[in-house]
Amino acid sequence: MIQYTELLWEMAARRRGEKVRWRVIVLIEAAKAICRLLLLRLTNSRPLVSPPLPEREVDPRSPEEEDNSDWNGMQTPVSEKSSDLCWTMPRTGLSLPSLPNVDDLSNYLISKVLTADDIKPPKTLLHRVTGQGQFAEILYILRPVVYALMLQRYCKDRRSWKPWLIGFGMEYGCRQLAKADLRERVAGGLRGLTGLEREELKKRGWAMGWWFMRGAFYENITKSWLKGLTGKMRGKPLLDLVGSVIDDYEYLWDNYYFATTTL
Numbered sequence: 001m002i003q004y005t006e007l008l009w010e011m012a013a014r015r016r017g018e019k020v021r022w023r024v025i026v027l028i029e030a031a032k033a034i035c036r037l038l039l040l041r042l043t044n045s046r047p048l049v050s051p052p053l054p055e056r057e058v059d060p061r062s063p064e065e066e067d068n069s070d071w072n073g074m075q076t077p078v079s080e081k082s083s084d085l086c087w088t089m090p091r092t093g094l095s096l097p098s099l100p101n102v103d104d105l106s107n108y109l110i111s112k113v114l115t116a117d118d119i120k121p122p123k124t125l126l127h128r129v130t131g132q133g134q135f136a137e138i139l140y141i142l143r144p145v146v147y148a149l150m151l152q153r154y155c156k157d158r159r160s161w162k163p164w165l166i167g168f169g170m171e172y173g174c175r176q177l178a179k180a181d182l183r184e185r186v187a188g189g190l191r192g193l194t195g196l197e198r199e200e201l202k203k204r205g206w207a208m209g210w211w212f213m214r215g216a217f218y219e220n221i222t223k224s225w226l227k228g229l230t231g232k233m234r235g236k237p238l239l240d241l242v243g244s245v246i247d248d249y250e251y252l253w254d255n256y257y258f259a260t261t262t263l
Contacts, residue, residue, distance in 0.1 A: 002032055007258040014255070022152040025257050029148045032263075036141045046126040047137050047178070049200045125196045133181030139174040140204075143167060144263050151215065151257065164215035171208060207262040213253055214260050226250060 006028050013024035036048055086095040129137050147167035154160040179201075183189040193201070212222050226246060233243030252259035 002028060002035070006261075007256060010256055010258050018155060022148075022155055026145070026148045026152055028258075029144045033141050033145050037138070040137060040141070043126075045128050045130060045134050045137075046123075047129055047133075047197075047200070048141070049126070049196060050203055054196060120194070125194050127182070127186055127193075127197065129178075129181065130185075131181070132177055133185070136174040136177035136181065139170060139177070140263075143170040143174065144261065146170060148257070159216055159219045161216040161220075164211070164217055167215070168208075168211050171211075175204060175208075210260050210262050218253065218260075223250075223254075 009024055009028060010021060013021040039048060039052065040046070086097055088095050147163060147170075150163035150166055154163055179190065182193065182197075186192045190198075190201075211217060230243040230246050230250075233239040249259075
């Protein structure tokens with residue numbers, strides 16, 4: 001709920017001045033951090049995932065619907081239901097169904113195969129973190145609060161590298177600590193992770209790319225590069241449309257903190 005309305009709260013607070021805006025930002029980040037720490041506690045020190053309640057692609061407990069199934073319990077492919085694919089014999093006028101495509105049949109059978117993660121209990125989809133791994137997860141949760149406090153302190157100097165270096169260093173450091181802990185505790189290292197853990201680790205890696213759009217890196221490097229790029233796109237078909245979209249988003253990146261947050 002907070003994450004979906006945080007940008008709206010920042011827009012409302014910005015009308016009352018920069019001091020009020022940064023107080024609201026820090027308050028929102030602190031509230032989100034408290035909620036995540038409670039989730040970490042309630043899940044017995046299991047790392048947080050995004051979204052917090054992931055859904056399985058296949059639920060092994062749910063029975064297949066009888067309306068879409070044959071006598072053997074397998075769902076009839078759409079290609080076999082269509083009468084347009086039948087071949088009519090010229091002399092007798094009888095129709096014969098066409099043979100299914102080999103590729104369609106293989107894809108259909110593969111889609112019905114259950115992996116180990118599909119039938120595991122929910123608690124076994126995430127390994128518990130202790131020691132170094134738990135410290136890394138707590139550091140990852142507190143990173144937005146520390147970064148917001150640093151930005152509040154240096155709000156008059158948007159080109160200062162201190163907030164950016166501290167925030168990026170914390171996120172990169174906790175990522176390396178978490179990976180080192182997984183290599184030591186999990187059998188097989190990073191290869192022994194479940195599909196959910198690998199997906200979350202990949203998401204966090206891609207999310208670090210947003211640091212190019214934050215703080216001093218954006219003000220000193222990315223902003224001027226984007227302006228030069230959009231300037232070259234003007235007057236060119238299709239590229240001009242892309243440039244106008246970038247210009248529209250540039251207003252959010254320039255003026256709002258939550259426009260580039262990922263946690």
